[in-house]
Amino acid sequence: MSLNSVIISGGGTGGHIYPALAIADEIKRRYPECEVRFVGAEGRMEMEKVPAAGYEIDGLWITGIERKILSKKNLLFPFRLISSLSKAGKLLKKYKPQAAVGVGGFASGPLLRKASGKNIPCLIQEQNSYPGITNKLLAKRVQRICTGFPNMERWFPKDRIIQTGNPLRGAIASIDGKRDEAMQFFNLDPSKKVVFIMGGSLGARSVNEAVKAAIPEWKAAGVQVLWQTGKRFHEANEQWATDNGHDDINVLGFINRMDLAYAAADVIVSRAGAMSIAELSIVGKPSIFVPSPHVAEDHQTHNARSLTDVGAAILVKDNEVVSALAKEVLHLIEDTAKCQSLSVELKKHARPNAAAAVVDELEKIVAQ
Structure with a gap:
């Protein structure tokens, strides 16, 4: 089994983007010919950081819901969601990925919602000990949930959880002797x-x-x-x-x-x-x-x-x-x-091999 095409979706903050890049780097380390593409939210920092890291990215017209329910921005949300679901479907049809990975953030919702509906193997990586709303909504649709912290059964199906730790891009250089x-x-x-x-x-x-x-x-x-x-x-x-x-x-x-x-x-x-x-x-x-x-x-x-x-x-x-x-x-x-x-x-809580552990799980769900 080998990976030849994977889509990674999500972002909004460095806390979502850098784990995504670490996962991408590990996929490319194992499978140099694999096409790894990203899907992000237009206007968010992933649209700058991902290309700077050497990967291609497509943007969706999507944002979160404002906490003030009566905010004018929330009036646009249904239209943004419909637009993003439509574009996500077109991207999946165009790139035909073997698997989709969501790391949280606005863009991962529409992409993984469409991917799961097309029976594409899906994995989400949750960085925090209290999961974001996107990952909570996606949890029952994906095959694997890789978590950064323990005791996540309160929010996710227990049989799909693997505690991998949070992937770090280019493991922190050893500080011994420095x-x-x-x-x-x-x-x-x-x-x-x-x-x-x-x-x-x-x-x-x-x-x-x-x-x-x-x-x-x-x-x-x-x-x-x-x-x-x-x-x-x-x-x-x-x-x-x-x-x-x-x-x-x-x-x-x-x-x-x-x-x-x-x-x-x-x-x-x-x-x-x-x-x-x-x-x-x-x-x-x-x-x-x-x-x-x-x-x-x-x-x-x-x-x-x-x-x-x-x-x-x-x-x-x-x-x-x-x-x-x-x-x-x-x-x-x-x-x-x-x-x-x-x-x-x-x-005791260090997980220096987290990116490798996530890609191990990705390989498993594709093989299944």
Whole structure:
């Protein structure tokens, strides 16, 4: 059995797109001649990120439903859905895939709905511990559900679930032995502890405010700060650091060498997106999660609790982060035993071979 044509659908956020690309890369690694195509939502970030990664993508005229039911945008939803279902059917007829993979997001709904109706083997990959509405609606139509977290039987048919972990594109480079290089790269003092604030590409306003409140206390304790603010907050926070005499603080909008940032860190503060958790589980550094309250179904809190409830991380609520973060970081840095315990437990959740596991399942449903 070999794969010669697969369609992968979904997107909207990096949390959907990067697992999709990791799955595509693994398919191409095994079957270099396989045609892997993507279907996304017009105007969403997958329409830029997927071609940049070397794959072709078709767009559907689809969006989600606004939370405000009376929103004018919702009036267009039925027309967008009909249009997207029609185009999805035409794409399936044109490309004749052996299988369809959905990773969540607006576009995966119409594509997998049509694919399942044509008896094309279908697989969905759910990144979060609280599934999105698209995957919940598709669950009974697909042959396999690959999950990033355990205990998903509450939402999906138990006999179709395989816990694979969340696929990471190009597994996180090993950080062993890189601390000296990391200290030099970020101009840090090797004799001092480092807290790494991982704000993500967009950043987190509340976390940035918490860092500004905490910096004087951290510096007084001899703790260095590696602060990724996110691009949209970078300029303002860099200016704040200069104006307040904190030129020695590393204020960065985006970090290309994440392996070195992880290697430098003694403690990491992060949002609780599924892909951040997947990376940090492999890195295994003591982590404090601050779930975003601005995501669907509060899924980041569910993600974080899947780890904090078993002693693998610490959770700080977003509405408490400004007042609590400084002391939480210092308590953790000073508690060597706690750091060791968190690292051991967090690494138990690492799934470095998640992409391979998903493609294994894809091969099985095609063979069946």
